Amino acid sequence: MTMVDGKICNAATGTKSTSKCYICAATSKHFNKLDYKGEVNVTALVVGISVLHAKIRLFKFILHLTYKLKVKKYRGIKSKEEKDLEDQTKREIQTRLRTETGLLIDMPKSNFGNRNDGNTSRRFFENPTLAAELTGISYKLTYRLKAILEAISSGFEIDPVNYERYASETARLYVKL
Numbered sequence: 001m002t003m004v005d006g007k008i009c010n011a012a013t014g015t016k017s018t019s020k021c022y023i024c025a026a027t028s029k030h031f032n033k034l035d036y037k038g039e040v041n042v043t044a045l046v047v048g049i050s051v052l053h054a055k056i057r058l059f060k061f062i063l064h065l066t067y068k069l070k071v072k073k074y075r076g077i078k079s080k081e082e083k084d085l086e087d088q089t090k091r092e093i094q095t096r097l098r099t100e101t102g103l104l105i106d107m108p109k110s111n112f113g114n115r116n117d118g119n120t121s122r123r124f125f126e127n128p129t130l131a132a133e134l135t136g137i138s139y140k141l142t143y144r145l146k147a148i149l150e151a152i153s154s155g156f157e158i159d160p161v162n163y164e165r166y167a168s169e170t171a172r173l174y175v176k177l
């Protein structure tokens with residue numbers, strides 16, 4: 001198989017919960033705790049990272065962060081005003097992306113799924129200056145995510161030490177912001 005996503009990795013590694021990392025068992029409770037060191041399931045490393053899936057998920061991640069930027073809540077109880085503000089932000093960003101870049105996002109397709117595919121993601125990260133301006137997410141963070149996606153899809157051998165340093169710095173920047 002050349003195209004796998006998280007669901008396939010979970011099935012292949014016997015991970016029951018879809019919200020758990022199939023390599024280190026981290027859950028969303030751990031994700032922002034960068035010193036969390038879960039036990040690495042070495043056999044799970046064989047499934048690797050799906051480049052296409054990483055592209056789609058990082059793009060989706062930026063979008064959802066943007067929708068919540070004003071409310072600043074991920075889970076937990078939201079008031080009607082907060083829900084409305086989130087919906088309003090979502091509609092605004094959809095409109096701006098459509099009119100200023102021609103990208104249709106989070107729109108259901110007539111037959112299945114939605115339009116957030118790898119191609120949409122590639123076009124979104126193509127211009128990190130415009131992407132950051134449209135979403136309100138830091139340019140530096142957007143640029144770094146783009147660089148990581150380009151590195152893992154480049155086909156070149158990646159220096160693991162440099163990669164880890166760059167990815168860790170990016171994670172710290174994200175948590176700080």
Ligand SMILES: [Zn+2]
Nearest residue numbers: 021023024026
């Ligand atoms: Zn993990």
